[in-house]
Amino acid sequence: MASSDSAVVHDLKKPWENNKNPIWLASSINMSRNIEKFIFPGKLDVDRKKHIVSLVGKEVLALESLSNPVLLKAENLSSFDKEYLVEHFMTMKSFQQTGIGDAFILDDTGEQMVLFNVGDHLSFYRIDMTENFENTWNQLVKMETALGKTLNYSFLPKFGFLTSDASQCGTALAVTVYLQLPALVHLEKLNEILEANDDENIFITGIQGDPTDVIGDVLAIQNNYTLGVTEENILTSMRNYTTKLILEENSARQEIRKTVNPVIMDKISRAYAVLRHSYQIEAIEALNAISLLKLGLDMGWVSGIKTEELNRLFYTCRRSHLISQFKEKPTQADLPHKRADCIHSLLKNVKLEM
Numbered sequence: 001m002a003s004s005d006s007a008v009v010h011d012l013k014k015p016w017e018n019n020k021n022p023i024w025l026a027s028s029i030n031m032s033r034n035i036e037k038f039i040f041p042g043k044l045d046v047d048r049k050k051h052i053v054s055l056v057g058k059e060v061l062a063l064e065s066l067s068n069p070v071l072l073k074a075e076n077l078s079s080f081d082k083e084y085l086v087e088h089f090m091t092m093k094s095f096q097q098t099g100i101g102d103a104f105i106l107d108d109t110g111e112q113m114v115l116f117n118v119g120d121h122l123s124f125y126r127i128d129m130t131e132n133f134e135n136t137w138n139q140l141v142k143m144e145t146a147l148g149k150t151l152n153y154s155f156l157p158k159f160g161f162l163t164s165d166a167s168q169c170g171t172a173l174a175v176t177v178y179l180q181l182p183a184l185v186h187l188e189k190l191n192e193i194l195e196a197n198d199d200e201n202i203f204i205t206g207i208q209g210d211p212t213d214v215i216g217d218v219l220a221i222q223n224n225y226t227l228g229v230t231e232e233n234i235l236t237s238m239r240n241y242t243t244k245l246i247l248e249e250n251s252a253r254q255e256i257r258k259t260v261n262p263v264i265m266d267k268i269s270r271a272y273a274v275l276r277h278s279y280q281i282e283a284i285e286a287l288n289a290i291s292l293l294k295l296g297l298d299m300g301w302v303s304g305i306k307t308e309e310l311n312r313l314f315y316t317c318r319r320s321h322l323i324s325q326f327k328e329k330p331t332q333a334d335l336p337h338k339r340a341d342c343i344h345s346l347l348k349n350v351k352l353e354m
Contacts, residue, residue: 005076009084010324013110019129019311022298023249025178025218027133028090031140032120032163032172036152040164041102041117049101049117056122057103059150060114065142066107074098080329084320089113089125090178092209092220112139119164120172122147133175134235160227170227173234177242178207182217182295183252184245186264190214193248201225201237216287216314221245257299265354268296272352275343280336286317286343296352304349313346 016026034040035056041049057071074082074095082095085104098118105114115123124143128136154162160170168174184190194204203224205211221242223234256264271292274281281289294310296302315321317339323329330338 005072006078006081008070008072008106009077009081012088012106013108014312014315015109015111015127015129016311016315018308020306020308021129021131021311022294022307023180023246024129024131025180025311025314026090026127026129027131027136027175027177028125028127029133029136029140029176030091030174031124031137031144032161032168032174033122033124033144033147034154034162034164035121036154038121041119041121042164044101044117046101052121053101053103053116056147056151057105057116059147060105060143063143063146065139065146066105066112067109069105069107072104072106073100074102074104075100077104080320080323084324085113087315087318087320089127090176090207091125092176092205093118114143133177133238137173137175137231137235168226170225171229171231171234173223173226173231175223175234175238177221177238178218179221179242179245179249180216180218180291180294181245181249182291183256183264184249185214185217186267186292186295187252187255187261189248189252193245197241197244199237199241201229201234202241215284217291218287219245253295253298256295264295265301268292268299268301269352269354272296272302272350276347276350278340278343281340281343282336283318283322283339286339287314290314290317293350301352301354302350303353304351305347309346313343317343 035052038044038048038052061069061071079096082098085095095118102118103116111127113125124140126136126140156162161172163169163172181190184193201224203222205220206213207215207218207220223238271289274285274289275293290310290313293302294307297305297307297310322335322339322342
């Protein structure tokens with residue numbers, strides 16, 4: 001059973017395969033719900049958790065909005081499988097502590113995941129690469145509403161939907177948008193722009209959840225509050241803020257084009273050299289260099305590759321996605337060299353046009 005469950009995880013369709021956007025990497029939405037007659041999962045015994053998975057799992061598997069869904073029990077998934085799911089769905093929540101009584105439902109779109117007893121009784125996840133997180137939210141609402149016809153969610157008029165983390169009560173809606181902003185980062189304008197557009201409704205961090213560590217020039221923009229605001233308020237704030245950042249990034253790119261900035265040109269040429277000629281390369285170094293190469297492509301200084309190919313590489317050179325490409329799992333010591341080989345293969349036709 002465990003091996004077949006692993007196959008489901010690693011055979012997930014890759015939603016990022018055809019993402020041609022030079023700035024917008026992805027958006028993800030998480031909506032949490034708890035069932036009225038049960039205490040929160042952290043206080044539940046294993047038998048009660050299993051009952052929730054059995055009871056609610058059948059309802060979720062029957063949803064028309066899911067395409068060929070499969071229920072996977074956490075105890076049948078390896079540590080590697082769980083790491084892969086974190087990377088695939090770009091969550092900042094670790095699944096390594098999940099075990100007996102916890103479960104996942106995945107469908108064959110590779111875009112949707114439902115968690116059972118991971119913090120809350122139910123967590124709906126959906127990722128999207130098309131800039132339309134409003135539609136993503138609508139899809140989750142359909143699922144939540146359909147289940148709500150037979151389930152009573154924990155809800156109080158004063159506090160909204162109740163969650164195991166009190167700070168997430170209310171809408172229990174978390175929206176995250178991942179933007180790649182190399183022009184602002186390398187012109188050293190990012191902090192200035194963020195200060196000028198400071199918004200208490202918005203929280204900004206890196207892709208690993210550390211606000212001081214921007215990896216691959218990617219910012220994760222999230223809603224700061226779920227209580228005292230409506231879902232529509234959250235979506236509007238997120239749309240307004242991300243639009244401002246995208247406009248600022250495009251303006252910074254225009255500045256680079258007009259001035260032909262030698263510092264930026266040098267950074268891009270060095271990134272090209274690292275990616276094309278390194279014998280081994282760590283994931284963070286690769287992500288940083290890929291971002292600069294994407295910027296060079298957008299500037300017309302790099303040829304022989306497409307934006308969607310570099311976006312694809314950004315996802316697939318991460319640790320668990322890289323490992324999954326090999327029949328025999330490489331050792332941790334071999335992984336940097338394997339990563340370099342994979343990158344060399346993809347970039348073999350890439351040229352600098354400076």
